Amino acid sequence: MTARRVAQLFAVGRIALGSAVLAAPESVTAHWLGEENARNGAVKDLGRGLAARDIALAVAVLQTLDDPVLGPRVQLGAAFADAADALSTILERDSLPPIGVFGTVAIAGGSALAGLYLAHRLAHA
DSSP states (O other): OOHHHHHHHHHHHHHHHHHHHHHOHHHHHHHHHOHHHHTSHHHHHHHHHHHHHHHHHHHHHHHHTTOTTHHHHHHHHHHHHHHHHHHHHHHTGGGSOHHHHHHHHHHHHHHHHHHHHHHHHHHTO
């Protein structure tokens, strides 16, 4: 599978997750942040904002995949956002459910590493 195709699939997954959070922020964020936290209106607001960010990043990735200069840079930006998600979860781990911490760090951290790899591959395609 080419780096371009993997980047497309990651972007589609980002759109799917972002859309799910926009549609049902409490249901989706409960797995990540815990049920009690997910019921908080401020958390729902933040969740929707992060969902919009992920959708925008995915659209930017899809729109720039064929640009040898912008494509890798946008992919790097998405990787940075994923790394920030993983790091912020680690920093706040004491106030989050352990399974949510594990899942978020694994998914966001893995996505950050994959994004760095994809940015490199797209730059050298």
